[in-house]
Amino acid sequence: MSGERSNYGGLTDRYLIKAMLPIGLVFLAIGALGQVLNNLAGLFDPSRLSTSTHDKEPIHG
Numbered sequence: 001m002s003g004e005r006s007n008y009g010g011l012t013d014r015y016l017i018k019a020m021l022p023i024g025l026v027f028l029a030i031g032a033l034g035q036v037l038n039n040l041a042g043l044f045d046p047s048r049l050s051t052s053t054h055d056k057e058p059i060h061g
Contacts, residue, residue, distance in 0.1 A: 011017070042049035 038048075
């Protein structure tokens with residue numbers, strides 16, 4: 001046996017950290033798709049959209 005081995009001394013399970021980027025992008029895409037579908041539903045049925053804060057009466061304490 002030659003005894004030559006690669007020992008970079010770093011994190012052995014780097015794939016766990018590298019997997020977070022695609023997982024985060026999937027969650028971002030799901031959230032964006034939800035926003036698009038919500039806005040499309042508001043185009044076809046405007047009562048589904050929440051009213052703007054500018055249209056409401058101000059609350060006086």
